[in-house]
Amino acid sequence: MKAYVMGMFLLLxxxxxxxxxxxxxxxxxxxxxxxxxxxxxxxxxxxEKTAEDFDKGPLHEARYRGETVVSKEGRIEVHFRDVPFGxxxxxxFHDADGxxxxxTNFMGIPAEDYGFSNNARGTMGPASFKDAxxxxxxxxxxxxxxxx
Numbered sequence: 001m002k003a004y005v006m007g008m009f010l011l012l013x014x015x016x017x018x019x020x021x022x023x024x025x026x027x028x029x030x031x032x033x034x035x036x037x038x039x040x041x042x043x044x045x046x047x048e049k050t051a052e053d054f055d056k057g058p059l060h061e062a063r064y065r066g067e068t069v070v071s072k073e074g075r076i077e078v079h080f081r082d083v084p085f086g087x088x089x090x091x092x093f094h095d096a097d098g099x100x101x102x103x104t105n106f107m108g109i110p111a112e113d114y115g116f117s118n119n120a121r122g123t124m125g126p127a128s129f130k131d132a133x134x135x136x137x138x139x140x141x142x143x144x145x146x147x148x
Contacts, residue, residue, distance in 0.1 A: 005119060009044075009046075014108070023109070024083055024084045024085070025084065025085045025139075026081075026082045026083060026085075027063045027083050027084075027085060027136045027138060027139050027140060028045065028079055028080065028081050028082075028139070028140055029079070029080040029083050029088070029136060029141050029142075029143070030073060030077060030078075030079055030140070030141065030142040030143070031077065031078045031079075031080065031090055031092070031142075031143055031144075031145065032076075032077050032142065032143070032144040032145070032148065033045065033075060033076050033077075033092050033144075033145050033147060034074070034075045034113070034144060034145070034146045035075075035077070035113065035146045035147040036071055036072060036073055036074055036075060036076065036080070036094055036113075036147060037073065037094070037096075037099070037113065037114070037147075037148065038052065038071065038073055038094075038096060039070075039071050039072055039073045039100075040071060040096050040097070041071045041094065041095045041096040041097055041098040042068050042069060042071050042094075042095045042098055043048055043068070043069050043070075043071050043076055043077050043092060043093070043094050044060060044062075044066065044068050044072055044092060044093055044094065044095055044100075045062075045064065045066065045067045045068075045069075045090060045091075045092045046059075046062030046063075046064075046065075046066045046068075046090065046091045046092070047062060047063045047064055047065045047080050047083070047089075047090055048062065048063060048064050048087055048088065048089050048090070048129070049086060049088050049101050050064075050129070051128075051130070053127035054089045054128075054129040055126075055128060055129050055131065058101075058102075059091055059093055059110075059114060059126060060093070060095070060100060060101045060102050062091075063079055064084075064088075064091070067080070068095075071094060071095075072094070075110055084136075084137055085135075085136050085137055086135070086136060087133050087134070087135055087136075088117075088133065088134060088135075088136060089116065089117050089129045089132035089133045089134070090116065090117040090132065090143065090145060091114070091115075091116050091126070091127075091132070092114065092115050092116070092147065093110070093112055093113065093114035093115070094112055094113045094114070094147055095112060096112055096113075097112075098142075098148060102114060113147035113148055114126075114143065114147060114148070115145040115146055115147045116131075116132040117133070117134055117145060118131060118132050118133075118143075119133045119144075119145065119146050120132040121148075132133050
């Protein structure tokens with residue numbers, strides 16, 4: 001029993017503690033993007049912390065923090081470091097032609113694959129912040145987005 005208790009104590013002691021900067025707890029957000037159909041172009045990931053920025057900002061533009069990475073067929077992972085604890089939503093798309101924007105067809109329907117945190121989907125447009133939001137309340141958080 002003592003060995004079990006000591007083992008649990010050591011396990012808890014080794015758990016990463018949140019980084020604190022000027023009284024604000026900071027975390028690392030790991031975003032896994034799956035369903036990338038080719039290695040052409042780039043994948044854009046936008047982290048937003050307000051409904052206004054998420055809902056009104058274009059999919060190709062991150063107003064809070066964004067990353068653009070070289071596309072890789074299958075999946076990629078991006079890390080946002082030093083993110084204050086709080087509520088966020090993520091938007092992503094595969095910019096297959098590398099022009100920096102989400103291409104659409106003549107009816108305005110996306111011609112490139114896209115996705116949101118919680119794998120939220122909008123009915124006649126992008127997902128809402130309300131549906132895509134999640135909490136960061138620990139030193140490490142991983143979310144997975146499946147592009148469609």
